[in-house]
Amino acid sequence: MTRQEAPDTVAPEAGPVPGEATRRYLRALAERGPVSVDWSAAPPTHKRYPTAGRVVLPWRAPSPIGDLLRGLLGVTRAEWTHRTGVRLKRPAPSGGALYPIEAYVALGDPAGLYHYDPAHHALDLVRVGDHRTLLHASLTCPPAEVPDMVVVLTAVFWRNGFKYRDFAYRLHCQEVGVLGAQVLVVGESSGLDTAVHLRFDDAVCQSLLGLDPTREGVLAAFTCTSGAGAAAGPLPRSSATGEEHPPPSVVGRLPHLSALHAAAAAATGSGALPALPPVPAGPLVALPAPRALRLADGLPLRGSPEIGFLPREIDARDLATILAHASAGYPGDVPGCHRAPVTLTPHILVQRVRGVPAGAYRYDPDTGRLVATAGTGRVEAGPLQPNTREALPEASAILVPAGDQTAGIAGFGDRWYRLQQAEAGLVVHRGALAAAAAGLAARIHSDGTNPITDAALGLSDPVHGLSFLLLGVPRPGMTVTAPLR
Template identity: 30%
Template sequence: MTVGALAYHERTAHSPRSVREGGHGLNFDNKPTPYKEYTALPARPLADRIRPPQQPALAAVAEPTPDGDPSRERRPTRETLTSLCYYAAGITKVIDRRGRSLRFRAASTTGALYHVDLYVVCNDLEGSDSGGLDAGVYHFDPRTLSLDVLREGDYRGVLANASADEGVADAPLSFVATSTWWRNAWKYGDRTFRHAFWDSGTTLANLLAVAHALDYRADIVTGFADRPVADLLGIDPEREAPLELVPIGAGDLAPESERAVEPIDPDTAPLSPTEKRFPLIHEAWSAGALESGSDAEAWRTSTPAGPVGTRDPGDGERVALEPVDSETASSRPLHRTIRRRGSCREYDREPISLRKLSTVLDRAVRGVPMDVRRGAEQRADPDASGGPARREDEPPLSFVDPYLIVNGVDGLESGTYHYHPAAGELERLRAGEYRREAGHLALDQQLGADAAVCVYFLTDLEAVVDALGDRGYRVAQLEAALTAGRLYLATYAHRDLGGTGLTFYDGVVTDFFAPQAAGQTPMFLYTMGRPA
């Protein structure tokens, strides 16, 4: 049995009534561990030294590819892999509170439950003083900054066959992001399938920024045969499922791999005393699953050339953004920004500047380098290079629209806006202060009311599913979440700004931004302002 994307989204929508009647207490004695722990696998330490990406964070998040060159052929090393793992999913902050140590990861995730894991499939990687890394399939363990060895040998061909993607085929290493459902569903129940893409999106925003800062090609592959990838990792999609592939760099083609891999089922430590299953999550995941690499290629190349799920600009007054140039912008390095990043727990209502808001939006909302966008470009321009770079006449976002509630920006009238990133303009929808409404939309959380700006990403989900099938739901969620992940980085590149993601009342948000957003549904909410 499967539940389609539209039905799943509707069944997991928040409304004031559903939240009021659906609340349940949390059993902290049964809270799952935020780590996946293999009990009998060998491990390989990563490099002794973490190479910090020195490029300014604002530059790293703004680059869809290194120097705009999608064909750069650089081979990542063991040291590269160490930096990528650490700054995407490593433990970057430890805070002692009330007698216990709280370990925070590099990227924000819902409830700090860290249900997204990274796996690595690689060829032999060279190293420096600490030596190289043999070809294999590995699981990244953030507790020890090491790799659990799942398979020895070059299995990149399995990913290449599953995706039918040239970038995966010649990448020396690829990441696979997964979600272990129970680690998030303990608190959020069936909404975890949404959170899988929210949280992998923020994680991959870090991963892409670090890869590009270190001058490696990297983009995201959303179209692949799911079962072969799950089998390669030795995971059961009813419990843990693959979400995205991220090829890094370029080099020799992966070896041919026509036969199915030998099954593995390595033992892992229990996540909690009682692990519960949520069938709706697996049904929603199954509805968008692909069977083969040829299916993935057909799905990818069926993507319409233009945007899907977005709305054309209206006739409202336009306000031009005022981003600073690269010479004037914050030069805070990416590695320091990632270490500084948090999830703001309280905002001061002191306003932020229009120039800083403009700079954050300008750098972060530039589109996501995904295979579905690339496929559309190649059909629109047969001479396209095949990489993830965006054509000049293509919109920065393909599947979601950013809408803003502005309540505290010097030089910008309070009100609601529709952001048009290609033009660098805000279209005013309504004037006025909407703090009370902003708090209500954000599940009646004070953070929404106190934030200087609330950025909602909305899409016409029916149009997306009609064009891309149920797997299109993943793409729309991911584009919104990864863009929000870049908003996090661009926000925390500024010393006096903070931000956080919040959840929301789905239908109430749609109504609030109507008529411009009629027929659209919210995918993600990001808030920013001055931390109290």
């Protein structure tokens, strides 16, 4: 037997295979069974920092920072229903109303990096100094000038992870997309030029915030400028103030979430986009021209209905308006997103829309038409939660963004998962705001995304539904949602 020659050069140690964490995560979600919720493991509902450097934001006087943060995450609504009594709610939806997303804001005046405390509508100082320049430089596609403020969103993983386990990451990523849609509308109302950033140097942002990424991870940043220009200060060396009760690490608790977050944070891709599935060649349904409607008008009216819908027809023009807004481009850093969302395609199940035959369709944003898809079976046959089963037959239509969860790994590595889920959240929240502005109601039902729904929509592997938004006519007088100001 001949001994093998030792190689002249030692092969570099293989790094993690791009996409492996995503594939394992998707497999784990597909294989998970029912989970029992241990409510005694629930962590605090909100974060506290020492109040020494606190800036209390004005409740009534206009304040660009205060209005923006309150419009994103403030405690702004009282909802009164027969089923749940009176509950305080926030402006944008959150899975299970657990609100795992935190906001930090870098300002030039008063200079500092702050944590937004929604319960007290106040900013708590995390790090002294002007850190906008550093955050601006950490963005993959920074705006031309240093912005007036940079808002960084993080997810406290265990906040909803104790309930949803590894599935919580999907909610975290969708919720930053929801908040991306919300910030663009709130920012526009406040005269701010705002953009959504999903691609940045995670390590820089994470260490600036002084956070342990196994407990709380950075997921998005918003740049906001009023047009007045901003002075970039010197970079001070300062240490971050520690939070009062850090959340637990989820490495052992939520292994697939932890691995995917770490892989997405480290991902550096070429940024090349995969092609979206072509519009199928099915029967076409022309929709009327969308109404001229402002998403901002939906902000004070939006709320997820607790008790389903009135089983009534909606106007085809309202459907056209919702679809046009949901599929519109947005200012962000995913290549091509200024024209339209680029990681997914919008699908719609029509149940009760005047003039549109019931059935499954793909919406073509370029022509504003619906293209019938060859769906099989009924969504009702799927594994649905009781509230979804109740509301589904009453809904007028269901908006489902769909995409291939691995197609973008070649261009974006494991970051693709975040980008696509964020776009899914952005699309459904724009749909919900447009519905509210048109006098309709909408609710996300995540359990509606399953293989039975995919078949009913005519989707086939590797393309799957990413979210599931029921749209319909609200039941009057059953839910009172009062804005708190």
